[in-house]
Amino acid sequence: MAKYHVAVVPLPAQGHVIPAMELAHRLVEQGVKVTFVNTEAIHQKVVTSTWLEKNGHNNLLQMVSIPDGLEPWEDRNDWTKLVAKTMFQSMPSKFEELIETINKEDNNKCTCIIADPFMGWAIRIAKKMGIKRAALWTASNATLAAIMSHHKFIDEGIIDKDGVPLNDQIIQLSENMPPVRSLNLPWGVGDSATIKAAFSLTVGAVEGVKLAEQLICNSTTELEPGPFSFYPQLLPIGPLLASNRLAVQAGHFWQEDSTCLAWLDQQQPSSVIYIAFGSLTMFNQTQFEELAFGLELSNKPFLWVVRAGMTNETTTTFPNGYMERVGSRGRIVTWAPQQMVLAHPSIACFLSHCGWNSTLEGVTNGLPFLCWPYFSDQFIDESYICDIWKNGFWGLTKMKMVSLQKKK
Known part of the structure; x- marks a missing residue:
């Protein structure tokens, strides 16, 4: 019987599910029981992968699903509807019911919930139920630093209160962090309406980070020293690659052509x-x-x-x-x-x-x-x-840089 039982809740997107799945397998290899929670649509894609069929970990890894709030025929590529609205209305209550069902078994109680910050409602539920809670940040820590600095960007007049850029310039949080155009901040994903929806999701992720008792990240101090100086509470556990444990990668939504x-x-x-x-x-x-x-x-x-x-x-x-x-x-x-x-x-x-x-x-x-x-x-x-790192090429023209480094 496993001593610990962790529920892992990724954002339902390929780039988030894969590192979360890799973390789940690392935990299982340490004797931790894991319940991996996907939306129904993503669950169906992941569980049919040949990797999972051949390399399951007996009863230590349990794949489960909860509804995302959309009807079967609705478009799940409509992220504004799926993530910013429907998912947050439907999934929290279903997830809480799932955890309550798990906890009815004395020898199977959930001891920790690890959730993507964009699924901050799961971290909120963990706090409400008195369960240990952690946030798994799957993107670069420089991206985390950018979203955590959104208030600074508003105060500096770089974006408005809805995240829409007010001008086009290069910004940099510190000298050893990557510069980026204000038009290309993480929530800058289209027209102003889409940016507003993405910015709202971003603000929710910041709340998820702040609610967590532990913030773990898919990175290393060697790759990204800058963000760790901003957020020393970050616990690096990356890179979460299957090749690191000589295994085949799991969590793909499509069948690989080997x-x-x-x-x-x-x-x-x-x-x-x-x-x-x-x-x-x-x-x-x-x-x-x-x-x-x-x-x-x-x-x-x-x-x-x-x-x-x-x-x-x-x-x-x-x-x-x-x-x-x-x-x-x-x-x-x-x-x-x-x-x-x-x-x-x-x-x-x-x-x-x-x-x-x-x-x-x-x-x-x-x-x-x-x-x-x-x-x-x-x-x-x-x-x-x-x-x-200077190991690649790009085609964007450099522009005037605005430094947002901390004043000494």
Whole structure:
């Protein structure tokens, strides 16, 4: 019988579920019982993965689900509706019922709840029920520092009270933290209405951080010394990579195509461009075709992850005759075992959206980056790569920098 029983509650997005799942497996390996709580839609994707079928941990890892508040036919890509409204109305009561059911068993009581700060209601419920509570921050700590500084940005006239930028400038919290454009702060995800919704979610995450008794993060002091000087209470437990424990990564929403590894085996060392933009990046057809032509004209072998729904068209369409012209020099898959791919000796560089998981995976393998961020924290990660660590390239023009460093 396990001495400890932890409930893990990630935000229902690929980039949050994967590190939370990795943490769950680390806990299980230490003899801790884990109840992993997903929304019903995400639960169905995760539990059907071949990894979970082959590598379960007996009764120590329990995968459960609760409703997200949407009807089965509703669009779960509508984040404004899913996260900012419906999920917060439906999930808290269902989660509390789940914990109450668990705690009816004397030898199975939940002793700790670890939740994504964006699911701050779970941390609030833990406090209400007298259960130990921790927040798991899955993005870079520089991103955390940015959202924790939102009041400062308002006071400095950089954003308004709803998070909308008032001008376009480069800001930097300290000299060893990445600079970022005010237009690209983590909640800057579209038009003003979308920014307001994302900013409201951000403010909620700040409250989640403050409610937690312990704040753990998917990072290291070596990678990000700056944020740790701002927030010494941060406990680094990263990078949360399956490769660190010589295991296959779990938590993917799509089936991995492992046949690309055999293709990589046939390529020369340090010769292949790997292109992957995560689970949410969207291109218009023109951008997609320009990228396709660029890879073709590079005359280099490439492995390109093109998932379903990657463009804003009904179906993703390659340029006329593209497959024939590229031939065996290009390998295109719908999803890849990325940690294995990035560790492969044939990979030369990583063309990435700069999500934090991908950033950690690329940096851990010593790969140079070509950066093409899409939204949210990815611009801060891009700045880490290009401005602080200097192991990648980007195309944004530098602008006048406004320093927000603490006055001495």
